[in-house]
Amino acid sequence: MFGSLKIAMVAILITGIAGAGIYVMKLRSDNAILKANQIKLESAVADQKQLIENQKKDFEEILDANNKMNVLVTALKNDLDDLDKRFNKKNRDIGKLAIQKPKPIERIINKGSANATRCIEIASGAELTENEKNATKKSEINPECPSIANPKYVAY
Amino acid sequence: MLILSTLLTNCSSVKKLSIFKQEVPRAELNLDKPTALQLEQIKWIIITSENADEVFEKMKEQGIDPVLFGLNDKDFQLIAKNFAQIRNQLKITNDLLDKYKEYYETPVKKKQQ
Numbered sequence: 511m512f513g514s515l516k517i518a519m520v521a522i523l524i525t526g527i528a529g530a531g532i533y534v535m536k537l538r539s540d541n542a543i544l545k546a547n548q549i550k551l552e553s554a555v556a557d558q559k560q561l562i563e564n565q566k567k568d569f570e571e572i573l574d575a576n577n578k579m580n581v582l583v584t585a586l587k588n589d590l591d592d593l594d595k596r597f598n599k600k601n602r603d604i605g606k607l608a609i610q611k612p613k614p615i616e617r618i619i620n621k622g623s624a625n626a627t628r629c630i631e632i633a634s635g636a637e638l639t640e641n642e643k644n645a646t647k648k649s650e651i652n653p654e655c656p657s658i659a660n661p662k663y664v665a666y
Numbered sequence: 667m668l669i670l671s672t673l674l675t676n677c678s679s680v681k682k683l684s685i686f687k688q689e690v691p692r693a694e695l696n697l698d699k700p701t702a703l704q705l706e707q708i709k710w711i712i713i714t715s716e717n718a719d720e721v722f723e724k725m726k727e728q729g730i731d732p733v734l735f736g737l738n739d740k741d742f743q744l745i746a747k748n749f750a751q752i753r754n755q756l757k758i759t760n761d762l763l764d765k766y767k768e769y770y771e772t773p774v775k776k777k778q779q
Binding site for chain 1: 739740765768
């Protein structure tokens with residue numbers, strides 16, 4: 511009677527210890543998985559942060575490019591308006607002026623034409639010369655397109 | 667028997683299959699920008715009813731055919747404005763191309779700096 515009870519007790523004890531051991535091993539295994547998950551999550555969060563940061567930089571770049579293009583379009587429109595004004599300034603009639611003074615007007619027209627030709631070269635991607643880059647006075651600039659030919663010039 | 671089966675099942679291991687994706691960036695287009703224009707200078711001649719003979723004489727003296735392709739003053743203004751518009755469009759298109767190149771062809775790492 512006592513013999514079989516002892517055996518049963520020992521069996522329960524051994525089973526208990528084995529169960530506890532298995533449970534501890536499972537906890538360890540779970541712990542290792544959780545640690546690995548934690549590392550993966552941290553890495554994913556870092557990736558996401560980097561992605562958001564990149565997107566932010568891209569948006570800033572897009573905004574900046576848009577602003578620069580708008581500034582350029584406005585400046586070029588001003589150059590065009592200025593050309594119109596020069597032809598008709600104070601009710602000026604270039605035809606009548608040419609009849610009165612053909613030679614001086616011819617000189618002015620040819621100078622303007624050379625300047626306009628240079629503007630097209632610059633617009634197509636030609637490098638600016640040092641004189642063009644450093645021009646700040648009205649007498650130094652290309653009056654046909656100061657916005658693209660003379661970056662340092664501020665209209666006065 | 668039990669020990670043998672335990673040994674056989676526990677010691678054998680199946681390697682985990684790992685599948686990974688690697689993003690390969692699209693090759694850059696990297697076309698060279700067109701060469702900037704180098705234009706020829708043209709010479710305008712103003713001709714009026716009074717100086718016409720003188721102008722034609724001078725042309726003959728210089729060995730130039732005494733013929734002129736004319737514009738009146740209004741059309742001259744129009745051609746000047748047309749060229750100014752073409753120039754503006756050229757500049758805008760060129761700058762737009764630069765911006766696209768800068769945006770899409772600058773490496774991401776360089777952008778992050």
